[in-house]
Amino acid sequence: MTLLSLRSLAVSVSIQDVADRANVSISTVSRVLNRRNIVNEETRKRVESAISDLGYSPNVFARGLMLRKSHILGLVLPDLHGEFYSEVIRGANLRARELGYNLMISSVVAKDDGSELMAAVGDHGLVDGLAVMISEVNARTRATLEKIKIPLVVLDGDVEGVKHDSVVIDQRTGVVALLRHLIEDCQARRIVFVGGLETNIDTIERLEAYREVTAEAGLEVAAGDVYHLDYEYDTAFELGVKKVREWARRRAFVFAANDEMAAGIIDAALAAGLSTPDDLPVVGFDDTRVATMTRPRLTTVRVPMSSMGAAAIDLLCQRVENPKRPAVKLSLETELVVRESCGAAAVVTKN
Template identity: 30%
Template sequence: MNPTIKDVAKRANVSIATVSRILNDKPGFSEKTKRKVLKTIEELGYYPNAIARGLVNKKTQTIGVLIPTVSNLFSSEILNGIEDYANEEGVSVIVCNTASDGMKTINYLEVLAEKQVDGLIIVSESIKEGFYKAITEMGVPVVLVSTISFQYPIPYVKVDDKHAAFSATNYLIKKGHTKIAMITGNKNDPIAGIPRIEGYKSALVSNGIPVQEDYIFYSDGFAHQYGIEGMEELLRRKLDFTAVFASSDELAVAAMSVAYKNGIKIPDELSIIGYDNTKLAEMIIPSLTTVSQPLYDMGLKAATMLFSIKEKEDMIESRIMPHEIIERETVKTI
């Protein structure tokens, strides 16, 4: 039979309340008593029951993370940042793969409410009315990562996507490219689609280069398959472009593979720049020049903010994280 908090209190000759205060790092005991109780816990092999402890302090020491996919390098970097901070705080993380499916997201929010999680981190999801209603009913702190809500007052951690896309396109222009195609996500996506498209167009206009819609391929997302479709379509259009800005690393790597199959040498005949700076960018040959989002740090910062809200510290402000161009081997100066 597993030892209980009552067994610990009896062996240490203290009250159950004292053991509980020590376990939850509350005041009201001497250092000597603390050492005695901790030694007794070790001797008995007592492990506090998280559910029982939650009934006492109204906390379950768990947080929920909702994310569209857990299978790509973008997601894994953010999750690593979240989990590293949570583990330091002794908190467990429940990861929910929503697949950007509205009903699935609502179902997960209901499950997390039943689990009585202490907070939520939502990654790369648009916050719809139904989501916000469910979150509000849960009454827990929420932080967004790599997304933003213009309608609801939820703190976020992200880069300035328009500025980052401007930087990528402007980098190509400074390398001598004036005929620049773009493979991007959904043109109706207000979170990452529209800002990156606007950044690309703004860089062209700022440098006196006309925007040509034929040079832009709009897809439904940022995954590898859309990069294949995008590059194949751009080649079918027989456009005279010397560079491609792909608004994710997966899109860029897919474009590189299509170029290779068509005998197009990178960067000698075509330059490509990506977006994210996932490990994929380093692994591909030639290695991919890309815009770096500090994905791990974004996850870490989101978790830090969430715990600050939980502890009712100072007002939490949203964070715009820095981006930078990581120069590798896929862009040629002309």
Template identity: 35%
Template sequence: MPAKRPTDMRSPPTDVNVGTHNTTKAASINAVAEYAGVSIATVSRVLNSSKPVNAHTRERVEAAVEALGYRANMFARSLMRGESHLLLVLMPDFANPFFSETVKGIESVARRQGYNIVLSGAPDTLAREGHSLDILYNRLVDGVISLANYHDLPRVLRDVPNLPWVSCSEFNPESHVPHVSIDHEQAAVDAVQYLINRGHRRIALLGADENYAWARQRRAGYEMALRRAGLVIEPQLIRIARGTDYSFGMEAAGALLAQESPPTSVFAVSDTLAIGAIKAFRRAGRRVPEDIAVVGFDNIPLSQVFEPALTTIAQPMFELGAEAANLLLERLAGGAPGSRTLQHSLVVRESA
């Protein structure tokens, strides 16, 4: 049965079907106000319970909402209150499994607290001419979790100083922005020390773009472990890949094999580079680990099922994302949380 219509109600607009929730055209707040014979401000007060409204008027508005099948735009209502319940996650690489696993952790915490996340490619969002900057400058999100290259952030942090930020994995220790990460340098020391303990002396590094702090820190750990063992750091054994995709690992590994005296082992700063390197070694007829051992970094899901299974540094990817979300939510609640360092571990499998 159609909803009972209180007295003094006006006729509905002609393009709205009364009595059903399947409207020809979505009912607007204007239509509700017109139908109830009240102002838009009064409808807003009833919907948001922001100010007292007498019982008779409230009944008329509620009946109009029911009759027209009005559905409030929750996003718009949130913005009116100064919040969107949206969190922006800046992603440097959608294809990298590390970031997808980390985002799962972010999303799990955000969802439980009533937030949704918006993923955005960092290069596009942070480009000076990029339209995606509007989401930051117009405060369409409540806060930001950045996995992006920290080198790209200072201008945006300066232009939007009051927007809460948290960094995840990639961070600047001198910044006021709180972060959650592991000790990348110590993790690299552990990986290289494992190879040294296995008898390796010619250990190569497959590095990544050193605009990223984590890439610099992992290289520093590699060099520290060699120095502690009294081994010479040989520049020709250090190869910086053009990216972190598998193909770039294959490319960089090929350059190592072309040397007159190739390494007996490789430490790669990501599992994707390590897996690409193993493919290159096997195509060249080298056995892993018999001819050349390989250690990766991250412990992405593929590292367990790839043949040979990858020895790697395990980052708690899901936990990194979850903890980053917790940090940001603490900031949104008015807190001032400190940065947090999570534990890594060495997972020994078949590749080294």
């Protein structure tokens, strides 16, 4: 612990102390803290120097009482496990700090009946706005979101009948680019789909695009070519142990709807004495770090996870400042990233 930290613990530094040190009024200190642009640069630097010297940490609750804003935003995710969610959090947290907000993070289980989401959201009297990533849209989710009366941004989905801004990923374009690459460049004639739960928003969109592209190319999709798991490595590995030999015998390509499941299938093939891509080509989705840790490296679709979090905070702050503006739906692009797991040379193609 530094000397400054010890002094901060021993002495409660007030906004008046900062004002005295910088030789300005309390209102000027408040303007600097709230990122107001009406303070000239020399004064701003003097106030920031006083804040640093004194180790002053503003009390967000006291500020909230004065400003009727807490400068806290809420972020609710289906899970906090895995790189996908950690990247969303990272992007959201960085942007929130840049804009002068703190971030409160909660999670709910994927198969929530609405009560857990409501518990995570709470009354949210402490937050100025809320960003919620939903994994499925149902009547209970919709009813829960309808109860939220503060600015709301929905990530990775759109809830009809609920007033909100949204940030979505262009899933279809990413899947189309990936599968056309397999069909046109890798001569795939059978593609197996391994997705998440049937009710999962991402799974629904990726499966629809899969069916569209395979039908367009005249590829048969048998009843046993579509599997629904839980986006986890372990369950994909278990499925792979049972199926990789059959898939290899049928000369199938495997499209796993995220990189973790793709890695599980590659490892199951290796355990069965099969080679990727020679015996069983495998591709994924998201382009998490897992994609560069598999051997061979994974062909996948890059999803701007961090940008999704940052964009949600941008929309939320805009809504806090202007509650009456029209709703905004922001769609983020994906990139096809070709590596060795499908048997093609590495390239990155922006969709």
